[in-house]
Amino acid sequence: TTPTFALPPTGAPPAEVDPKTGRRKSAKAEAAAVQERIAPRKRVTDDEDTLDEAAPETNPGAMSASQDDEDAPRFIKRELPRPRGRFTRVEAQRLSFFELTRAEGKATLEAAIEATEHRYSLLRTLEHRYNGPRGELTQVDMENVLRQHGIMETLEAQEKRNLQTAYASQRGAAGRVAWALGLSPSELQRLTHALLLEEEVEALRERFRNEVLATSHLTHRLDLLGKDKYLADLGIQKRFTESLRKELERLVKDSMSDATDLHSLANVVGRKHGAPAELVTRAFERLGLTEKLRKQLSSQTVNPSH
Template sequence: MISPWQRRRQPDDVPTPVAVAVSDFCRRAKAPAPAQEVREALALLSEEEDFRVRSLTDGEPETSPLGPFALVDILRGVPPSLAAQRQTCGYYAVAQELAQVREEKTPPPAPVSTTPTFALPPTGAPAPADTDPKTGRRKSAKAEAAAVQERIAPRKRVTDEDTLDEAEPTAEQAAPAPSPEDEDAPRFVKRELPRPRGRFTRVEAQRLSFFELTRAEGKETLEAAIEATEHRYSLLRTLEHRYNGPRGELTQVDMENVLRQHGIMETLEAREKSNLQTAYASQRGAAGRVAWALGLSPSELQRLTHALRLEEEVEAMRERFRNEVLATSHLTHRLDMLGKDKYLADLGIQKRFTDSLRKELERLVKDAMPDATDLHSLANVVGRKHGAPAELVTRAFERLGLAESLRKQLSSQALPPSH
């Protein structure tokens, strides 16, 4: 049975118009995704389902956020509201990793032998296996084993390359006379196979001149490319495969100079600012998640923020989310946040948060200690009084290093008083 998160085709086989439509749909659904992620999601669908993808992306998103894997989930029958919840909680990141693991574990197809085989016509009644065809006498066991070994041994075929690599024989070396069996054996010449054609062909496209971008027609090309990308780094990766630079490879400086020449650099910057603000808001200030969502490295994200002069705005947004995390009063929310180590470390408040939560738990445990007999019952008492799951309370005891000391206090409390 094929899993719903198993590839039906390779990401490179996804048609580009379908991938572009899905990328635009995700952008309108407030969950922009890099091109590679879009293709990996569409690889989970077969070619026959591309028309369903186009019919969905031609309309407006019913809810948000919806990424490419959420779109695939909707096509499988999941309600858009549930897909948006899964997108928010990171469900599809696990689905993407599962699809990659399944692809790695899938064994490659067995290689097909290209050596032609031919069946020779029968020349007469076959002689018994233990009879010599020349003398008609029965062979000995040793001779019979040698004959079998000679029949099944591989025979090396001499090609033109082997002939060129070998040195020419000298006059003293006598060439062996061909045997009658070699003369009668069929000779085969390996036929040169045709080169791959159609969608199986992988040919590097010829790059156009840089001056094509500087002309008036180049402005329309650049505007269309800006609409399909999220930032200048993805725009450069798109253009460098199609155009050369004035002095070799197309660089970011060359691209930005052309954008300023056509007066559309401001359009790209406005798009980048909107994408950055949306990403930081949806990822709750986590710079690492923002970089992953936009397909940027941490250094590229830092340079882009500096180029757009958004350092103060981004830092203010991150400070707001820090204050929200530290000021959360609901115990369940605080216990759940304790398991998000990477997020707390990204915001730089992991130590402050754990110290604050440890002090709060020590205060709550002190009030609940007389009603408990062991660690499990203590977690139940604390959770029941403050509306938190006992499993989260027990996990917090372990992660904050309180479990051992609490066990000692409970055991000393259970001992009868000495007289």
């Protein structure tokens, strides 16, 4: 027997049925539905989203979804401890102040005194390791415990040696002394007063003032002219510059006839008195003698008979 197959219907396709009314859609309605399906969808803007959020009662589905989000479990990030790796810096726990007041604390304080230059650096060392009796360790607390152990005199003797050495090596400049010892200017002043070294320090500074003003070597004086901060620290900058200006004017007067310009004048003065010509030229500029000397040299060129 020959198999037979059902043929597709030759008529028009059945019209779609409206699910709401149960009636067949007309050709016009079907075309509108197809057009609606294939038309591009309108993009929702941020303003419309804001309006939807402001009026949640108009969208019960969104309201229920937001309630579901609120009911969903939330995962809160735990506060984990800080890492303690090989290179992590962790502050050591401070010890009690009363550890320093015991007999064993004397050896600790003596070792700390040997490793420091003055009481301020000693305090900075101890305050990282020990608490004070009422919170932070203060200088008064530290000095009291040093006197209790009878080693305050040891610290003061070491401070005096360090101050005397620093003032001698820095040639009386208080600013350089403070920098060398790691002190602020106010700390240096308080330390000098506490050690009763004010008269000794002032006498030492006066000695260096007299040395600077009394030096007769021209090269040394020209070199000191460039050290404004040092001269100002000693309080003799004005006196020194006035003295050097008068000396240079005298030397230039004796050498003016052998020079034709400022450069040759500096060479002549330097050669006669054993000073570098560069320092002489710099002194002319710093002391404000350049224009005056140029006028004198130009007038000498115009009137060679004079």
